[in-house]
Amino acid sequence: MNDIHAPLFRDPVYDGAADPTIIWNREEKSWWILYTNRRATAPGPGFSWVHGTDIGIASSADGGASWRYRGIVDGLPFERGLNTFWAPEVLFWHGKYHMFVSYVPGVPTDWSGSRTIIHYESANLWDWSLVAPLTLSSSRVIDACVFPLPAGGFRMWYKDEQNDSHSYAADSPDMRSWSVRGPVITDCPHEGPNVFAWKGTYWLIADMWAGQAVYKSEDLTAWHRIGLILDVPGTRPDDGWYGHHADVLVNGDRAFVFYFTHPGRGPRDGTGPETTERYEWKRSSLQVAELGVRDGTLVCDRNTDGVLSLRAPGEDEELSR
Numbered sequence: 001m002n003d004i005h006a007p008l009f010r011d012p013v014y015d016g017a018a019d020p021t022i023i024w025n026r027e028e029k030s031w032w033i034l035y036t037n038r039r040a041t042a043p044g045p046g047f048s049w050v051h052g053t054d055i056g057i058a059s060s061a062d063g064g065a066s067w068r069y070r071g072i073v074d075g076l077p078f079e080r081g082l083n084t085f086w087a088p089e090v091l092f093w094h095g096k097y098h099m100f101v102s103y104v105p106g107v108p109t110d111w112s113g114s115r116t117i118i119h120y121e122s123a124n125l126w127d128w129s130l131v132a133p134l135t136l137s138s139s140r141v142i143d144a145c146v147f148p149l150p151a152g153g154f155r156m157w158y159k160d161e162q163n164d165s166h167s168y169a170a171d172s173p174d175m176r177s178w179s180v181r182g183p184v185i186t187d188c189p190h191e192g193p194n195v196f197a198w199k200g201t202y203w204l205i206a207d208m209w210a211g212q213a214v215y216k217s218e219d220l221t222a223w224h225r226i227g228l229i230l231d232v233p234g235t236r237p238d239d240g241w242y243g244h245h246a247d248v249l250v251n252g253d254r255a256f257v258f259y260f261t262h263p264g265r266g267p268r269d270g271t272g273p274e275t276t277e278r279y280e281w282k283r284s285s286l287q288v289a290e291l292g293v294r295d296g297t298l299v300c301d302r303n304t305d306g307v308l309s310l311r312a313p314g315e316d317e318e319l320s321r
Contacts, residue, residue: 004308006236007285008258009033009058009067015283016040016049017056018260019087019143019192019245023097024313027124030061031310033258033286034088034099037072040282046109049282051084055101057125064288064308073099075128076120082107087192087245089144090125097122098175100144100156103133114139117158119175136170137180138162143245146175147195147220155220157184157193157204165189167206185215185223192245195220198255199293205229205257207245212259214298227297230259230289234302238263238285243302248291251310255291257300260284 011017016038025032037056039049054072076085084104091098099120104113116139119131134141140161146154153173160168160183167185170178185193185206192207204215204223211231215223230243243259264280275281289302 003065004288004290004306005065006287006305007238007261007263008288009069009286010238010283011035011037011056012069013037013056014039014041015279016053017058017286018284020258020260020286021088021090021247022249022258023090023092023125025059025125026092028059028061029312030059031064032070032125033058033060033067034073034090035260035286036086036088038282038284040279040284044107044109047111047276048107048109051104051109052082052107053084053086055085055088058286060310064310073128074126075122075130076101076118078118078130079105081105084108087143089146091146093175095123097125098146099128100134100146102142102144115142115161117141117144117156131176134170134178136160136178137168137182141168143192145194147197149220155181155195157195159191159193165191167193167204187225188213194247196248196250196255198248198250198291203248203298205246205248205298209244210242212243212246212257216297227299229291229298229300230257230302234287234289236287236303236305239287239302241265243287243289244284249310256288256308256310257291258286258288260286 017035019036037054057070058067086102089100103116103118117134120128122128143159145157156170169181169184172178190206195204202217205212211228214227217223233240241261246259269275292299
């Protein structure tokens with residue numbers, strides 16, 4: 001049994017690990033976290049440090065107790081120049097790993113520019129080949145989450161920045177052709193929708209930039225907002241900020257939420273260059289906490305160290321993390 005350490009992981013190159021997703025590496029027999037490798041230590045004007053990013057890799061061979069930096073994902077560039085990759089979503093299906101990653105051309109210094117979700121495939125999590133860019137509801141879409149439908153096929157939830165930063169959905173029979181269903185979560189702007197099934201219920205959490213809104217569904221179509229988690233800063237090292245862009249791993253009868261924080265930020269920070277150009281304001285850390293259910297909604301005590309002992313998925317689990 002392994003105590004949960006805080007922070008779970010810091011990127012040793014740029015110190016800007018963000019947007020984590022966790023997957024079991026069947027070849028290495030280890031857990032991998034793939035994440036946006038923000039360049040917190042890099043000089044540059046404006047928000048160039050959140051662009052020009054690769055997808056970083058951290059791995060754990062001891063059930064999640066300790067994590068080692070492994071480098072960056074190979075094979076993603078498909079256009080010339082230095083470009084931007086964000087927020088990977090990775091799952092295993094039909095003997096292959098599938099990644100849906102957000103793509104921004106170039107290195108903008110602000111939040112402008114087009115955004116596209118790109119599909120890749122891999123046999124080993126190291127070497128990736130391009131499948132196709134996806135045509136979705138607008139030219140500014142990011143933060144894919146893919147989940148199997150009970151009757152077959154898949155549904156993707158994603159943020160559409162051109163449409164009020166609401167979550168939209170698209171369906172596919174095979175992860176290759178996608179049909180947009182339209183808006184799904186429209187009660188507030190947000191990003192990073194994440195869907196999972198646990199304790200007989202479908203859940204969706206979404207980053208409101210001040211915690212994760214919690215939604216519940218019986219059919220993956222109609223969602224009802226019922227709570228908020230990771231909205232109160234924690235007391236563990238590097239956890240004294242909101243929990244951002246989270247991924248949930250259901251492991252046996254337990255569920256763990258992986259998220260990132262900005263531990264160097266405070267309530268009095270402004271938005272001018274005297275604040276936003278500081279390294280401490282930029283840097284981010286990955287954290288994990290265990291979820292629970294109380295009175296029909298998700299709860300999360302991020303201040304409990306707890307125990308992390310992740311089991312490997314069975315070889316017969318065709319669609320898995």
